[in-house]
Amino acid sequence: MKLVRLVLAVLRLWRNWPEAEAREPRIVAEGKPDRRAELAVLGLLAAASICGVAFIAVYALDRLPRQTQLLGLSLGLTFVFVAAALIVVGRRLVPYEELEEHYPEPAHPEEQEDVVRIVDESGSRFTRKRLLKLAAAGTGGVVATALVTPAVSLGPVFDTDRLYRTPWHRGRRLVDEAGRPYLAAAIETDTFYTAYPEDAPRDDLAAPLVVVRLDPGKLRLPAGRDGWAPRGILAYSKTCTHAACAIALYRTPLFEPTSPRPALVCPCHYSTFDPATGGTVLFGPAGRPLPQLPLAIDDAGHLRAGGGFSGPIGPSWWGVRERKRV
Amino acid sequence: MIRKAVAYLDSRAGAAPLLKKALRYVFPDHWSFLLGEVALYSFVILVGTGIYLTLFFDPSTAKTVYNGSYAPLQGARVSEAYKSVVDLSLERKAGLLMRQTHHWAANVFIAAIVLHLIRVFFTGAFRKPRDLIYYAGLGMLMLALLEGFLGYSLADDLLSGMGLAIAYSVAMSFPFFGANLALLVWGDPFPGDAAFWPRMYIGHVLLLPVLIGGLLALHLGLLVARHHTQFRQERETERRVVGLPTFPGYVPRTLGLASGVAGLLFLLGGLVQINPIWLWGPYEVSQGTNGAQPDWYLGWLIGGLRLMPGFDVTIGDYTLVPNAFWAGAGFPLFVFLVLLLWPWLERKATGDHAVHNLLDRPRDAPWRTAIGVGLLTWVFLVFFFGTADRLYVYFGASYTTQLWVYRVLVWVLPVAAGAVAYRVCNELRAGERVARERKRAEEEAPYIIGT
Numbered sequence: 192m193k194l195v196r197l198v199l200a201v202l203r204l205w206r207n208w209p210e211a212e213a214r215e216p217r218i219v220a221e222g223k224p225d226r227r228a229e230l231a232v233l234g235l236l237a238a239a240s241i242c243g244v245a246f247i248a249v250y251a252l253d254r255l256p257r258q259t260q261l262l263g264l265s266l267g268l269t270f271v272f273v274a275a276a277l278i279v280v281g282r283r284l285v286p287y288e289e290l291e292e293h294y295p296e297p298a299h300p301e302e303q304e305d306v307v308r309i310v311d312e313s314g315s316r317f318t319r320k321r322l323l324k325l326a327a328a329g330t331g332g333v334v335a336t337a338l339v340t341p342a343v344s345l346g347p348v349f350d351t352d353r354l355y356r357t358p359w360h361r362g363r364r365l366v367d368e369a370g371r372p373y374l375a376a377a378i379e380t381d382t383f384y385t386a387y388p389e390d391a392p393r394d395d396l397a398a399p400l401v402v403v404r405l406d407p408g409k410l411r412l413p414a415g416r417d418g419w420a421p422r423g424i425l426a427y428s429k430t431c432t433h434a435a436c437a438i439a440l441y442r443t444p445l446f447e448p449t450s451p452r453p454a455l456v457c458p459c460h461y462s463t464f465d466p467a468t469g470g471t472v473l474f475g476p477a478g479r480p481l482p483q484l485p486l487a488i489d490d491a492g493h494l495r496a497g498g499g500f501s502g503p504i505g506p507s508w509w510g511v512r513e514r515k516r517v
Numbered sequence: 518m519i520r521k522a523v524a525y526l527d528s529r530a531g532a533a534p535l536l537k538k539a540l541r542y543v544f545p546d547h548w549s550f551l552l553g554e555v556a557l558y559s560f561v562i563l564v565g566t567g568i569y570l571t572l573f574f575d576p577s578t579a580k581t582v583y584n585g586s587y588a589p590l591q592g593a594r595v596s597e598a599y600k601s602v603v604d605l606s607l608e609r610k611a612g613l614l615m616r617q618t619h620h621w622a623a624n625v626f627i628a629a630i631v632l633h634l635i636r637v638f639f640t641g642a643f644r645k646p647r648d649l650i651y652y653a654g655l656g657m658l659m660l661a662l663l664e665g666f667l668g669y670s671l672a673d674d675l676l677s678g679m680g681l682a683i684a685y686s687v688a689m690s691f692p693f694f695g696a697n698l699a700l701l702v703w704g705d706p707f708p709g710d711a712a713f714w715p716r717m718y719i720g721h722v723l724l725l726p727v728l729i730g731g732l733l734a735l736h737l738g739l740l741v742a743r744h745h746t747q748f749r750q751e752r753e754t755e756r757r758v759v760g761l762p763t764f765p766g767y768v769p770r771t772l773g774l775a776s777g778v779a780g781l782l783f784l785l786g787g788l789v790q791i792n793p794i795w796l797w798g799p800y801e802v803s804q805g806t807n808g809a810q811p812d813w814y815l816g817w818l819i820g821g822l823r824l825m826p827g828f829d830v831t832i833g834d835y836t837l838v839p840n841a842f843w844a845g846a847g848f849p850l851f852v853f854l855v856l857l858l859w860p861w862l863e864r865k866a867t868g869d870h871a872v873h874n875l876l877d878r879p880r881d882a883p884w885r886t887a888i889g890v891g892l893l894t895w896v897f898l899v900f901f902f903g904t905a906d907r908l909y910v911y912f913g914a915s916y917t918t919q920l921w922v923y924r925v926l927v928w929v930l931p932v933a934a935g936a937v938a939y940r941v942c943n944e945l946r947a948g949e950r951v952a953r954e955r956k957r958a959e960e961e962a963p964y965i966i967g968t
Contacts, residue, residue: 218541219765250610259613263787266614270780277773285765292543292758294744297646297872345716346704351696354706385803396682396707399803429803434686434822434841435707436679439805458807459679460823461906461916474917476822478829478840505707506686507829507839508696 220286228283232276239272351510355503357397359484364389365400365426365494375488378404378424383441383455385429386494396505399429400484401438401455402494403466412483413469419485419497426484426494427470428504431457433477435506438464455481469501479507544767545747545760549636554771556629558778559622560733566619566786567722573609575601576671576718578711587795595799598714599673603795618786623665625782627814630658638859638889641877642746645870648860650743653736655856660729662814667721669792669812671714676792678800679809682707683822687845692838708802746876755874808907817896820903821848824923844899852896883942891935898927 246265249258317323347353365373365386373386386400387393407423419425429438436459443453454473455464462475470481482504485497502513527533544550577597583590585600587607595603605612634654637643643651666684670677685707688699704710747753747760761767785791797806811819821844830838863885864870879886905919 258610259617260787262611262614263618263783263785267780267782267784267787270776270783272780274773274775274777274780277769277776281766281769281773285769288762288766289759290541290543290762291752292541292744294756294758294874295742343701346700346702346710348697348701350700354696354700356706387803394708394802396802433827434845435682437801437803437805440807458805458809459683460819462827472827474827476825476827476840476844478827478831479836506689506841507836508689508699509692509694509837509839510696511836511839513834513836 220288222286225283228279232279232284235272235276235279239269239276242266242269242272351508354505354508354511357500357504358388358391358395359397359400359496359499361496361498363391363496364489365402365486365496372493373402374492375422375424375494376492378402378494380404380406380423381443386426388496396430396435397428397500399437400426401429401441402426403441403453403455405453405467409467411468416469416483416485416501419483421486421488424486424488424494425466426486426496427455427464427466427481428484428500430505431459431462431477432479432481432505432507433457433462433475434459436460438481479513540764541762542741543744543758543760543762545745545753545758547748549640550745551774552629552633552636554774555778556626556633557733558775559626559629559782560729561775562622562779562782563619563626564726566615566622567726569615570605570619571722573601573605573612574598574671574718576714578673578708578714590795590798593799596673598671599794599799602672602674606793607795614783614787616786617789617791618782620669620791621785621789622782623668624791624812624814625778625785627658627661627665630654630661631814634658634856635889635893638856639877639879639886640746640748641873641882641885643860644863644873645860646743646872647739647746650736650739651860652857653732653739655853657729657732657736659853660725660732664721664725664729665812665814667717667725671717671721672792672794673714673800674792674794675797675800675804675806676794676809678708678802679805680811680815681800682802683819683841683845685709686839686841690839690842691846692842695839695842744874746874748878749875753875755872758874808910810903810907816903817900818845818849820899820901821845823905824899824902824920824927826924848899852892855892879938880942880945883939883946886942887935887939890938891931894934895927895931898923898930902927 242265246262246269249255249261249265252258255261314320366389367373367384367386370387370389372389373384378384380403382403384402386402388398391398393399403425405420405423405425407420410420410423410425412419427438430436431438434457436457438455438457440456440458441453442456442463444451452473453466455466455470456462457475457477460476462477463473464470464477464481465473470483472478472480479502482500482502484500487495487497489495503511523533523536526536575597579597580594581597581600583593583595583600583603585604585608587603590603602616606616607613637651637654666680670681670684685699685703688702689695691698700706702709702716703713704716705713744758745760747758750759753759761770798804810816822841825840825844827840829836829840866884877885902919902923905914905916905923908914908919909916
């Protein structure tokens with residue numbers, strides 16, 4: 192053996208061969224080749240490419256039924272096959288190594304001390320430090336406040352009065368979705384209607400009303416609401432006082448034992464209001480009754496507002512006043 | 518080729534030492550460490566598909582008439598925003614795939630963050646020196662919830678409009694400044710000023726993603742600076758980290774995971790319908806739909822809003838704190854406050870100010886595990902109550918009965934679950950102690966017999 196090596200060394204010197212044996216030791220651990228895994232990777236990459244081509248083909252075709260599904264399937268599978276190929280590479284083809292390393296130093300006390308000293312020594316010429324710090328902090332606060340002040344333009348921050356505004360006032364007619372005025376005679380029991388203010392915007396929480404008709408003998412409206420429900424027809428704001436969803440459900444008593452009274456229900460959090468007692472809360476999280484709109488029937492038999500709402504419409508806020516009228 | 522590239526980078530950026538270090542950076546191996554990566558790759562998909570969507574979306578509430586190919590909506594008065602989303606979904610090739618993938622990715626993103634947070638909490642990975650990383654993560658979770666909500670609100674369909682109305686009511690319900698806050702953000706009483714939609718849009722596509730991206734960079738940068746945590750197995754210690762090197766061990770695995778996440782999301786986006794807004798219709802303040810459910814990650818809020826007993830805090834005629842505040846704002850703020858304060862609270866309670874690189878198993882810290890299980894049970898019960906109306910529809914379980922059962926359970930069960938968790942932790946530890954003693958005794962036995 193020694194002889195062979197010697198010969199090789201001489202040959203190397205003579206032929207100027209690269210010095211294979213004197214190479215540095217490997218950095219990355221060694222491992223045996225795995226031809227089956229390589230084959231698997233090749234197969235998976237081929238499958239991924241086929242799916243990718245299929246995606247392009249599906250995209251190129253027009254008026255294909257279920258095109259979205261096929262696009263998602265082909266693109267999704269492309270990535271799934273790529274993922275599988277990479278996992279085989281990671282698990283079977285690259286050398287497996289477990290390295291160790293020291294965690295970084297938890298702290299650098301000397302540098303910490305130096306930083307403190309740099310800051311301290313930099314301020315050594317100041318004599319009235321506290322006063323200057325106070326002045327700097329104050330100025331900083333003023334500058335910051337000045338810089339955020341223009342944000343007030345985003346909205347009428349302090350004008351909370353506009354939250355009380357409604358398009359409903361005495362005499363305004365109730366119209367349906369198509370803008371046709373509601374006839375009192377057309378309002379039936381056991382169903383509910385959505386009404387809008389005539390000639391006013393509808394995309395306003397105060398605009399939509401829910402209108403129902405009950406037996407006038409069964410009404411127990413609060414004091415001061417005499418004549419608000421002509422012929423038993425009642426109108427309430429359609430906006431829930433809890434979280435401003437539309438009161439889109441009406442529970443009519445189909446079977447007395449289980450649903451004893453008609454109720455207006457919000458589908459978001461199931462706040463339930465009693466139309467017979469002035470919109471009081473029967474159930475659910477709402478903290479305030481549904482505002483009622485007094486109704487009147489004009490000479491033509493149309494429904495009109497008899498005044499403003501009994502209270503502020505929509506969700507409550509800090510300081511909202513139940514009886515304030517604007 | 519490689520040599521040339523490395524030489525180029527090294528001579529221009531002095532990158533070779535850094536590259537060498539980065540290639541041999543050590544990643545401890547445990548399945549639960551993947552959760553954060555799933556969130557990361559979902560975020561990448563979100564950005565990619567999101568950019569695509571911005572090229573078609575029109576953030577305008579101006580009204581128009583729908584005249585596209587979906588017959589039931591023909592002639593409907595809709596907003597430009599709604600129309601552009603329906604058109605993107607039904608008229609553009611691959612538009613629906615991208616939109617649904619984006620929506621699914623948002624759901625997976627937040628699910629992965631939550632699971633990651635649970636993992637980090639129960640293993641004590643948030644302890645010094647990684648509490649800053651934890652705060653950045655919590656910040657991302659909060660921003661992600663808002664980001665997701667803005668995302669599905671932008672479509673201006675009936676379902677999302679109801680969600681915005683609730684968000685407006687919750688904003689209004691804040692003590693002292695609620696009404697001012699809502700007017701500031703919406704620019705007018707609900708549904709707000711015309712500028713509100715562009716505001717949501719720029720928030721969704723620029724402000725929040727940039728904030729999330731910034732926190733992500735901080736999260737990962739600090740992680741690299743302090744290194745990963747690890748479980749104690751054989752050679753792992755507080756001072757020595759053991760695991761796979763970035764290259765070649767870790768890169769194929771993590772790229773495989775990235776590709777797998779992408780594959781899953783595109784499969785979901787193509788095959789599993791999500792938020793078909795043409796079925797919900799456009800939003801009108803006067804309209805509502807029953808059976809409305811938000812995306813899963815806001816389920817705890819709808820559950821809370823429904824569970825809350827109905828009262829406003831009032832003085833005579835004046836409302837002080839409206840009902841929506843407690844569940845819509847107070848509840849999530851409280852949960853996040855507890856999570857934010859937790860590392861500090863734990864340091865105060867245990868007096869443990871040491872550096873921890875080794876993870877706890879949940880049993881190693883019975884109090885933390887018990888409180889965590891209690892908090893999780895509490896939030897989960899509130900979340901689950903959000904399904905009570907569906908359980909009524911599908912199984913006939915009385916909604917009112919469920920409500921009262923939950924109002925009791927939501928206080929009783931967390932305490933019980935916490936107590937059980939505490940007990941289980943201690944039993945497991947006692948069992949291990951016994952096993953250790955026995956092993957030692959058995960090892961000593963031959964000597965005793967021998968002598």
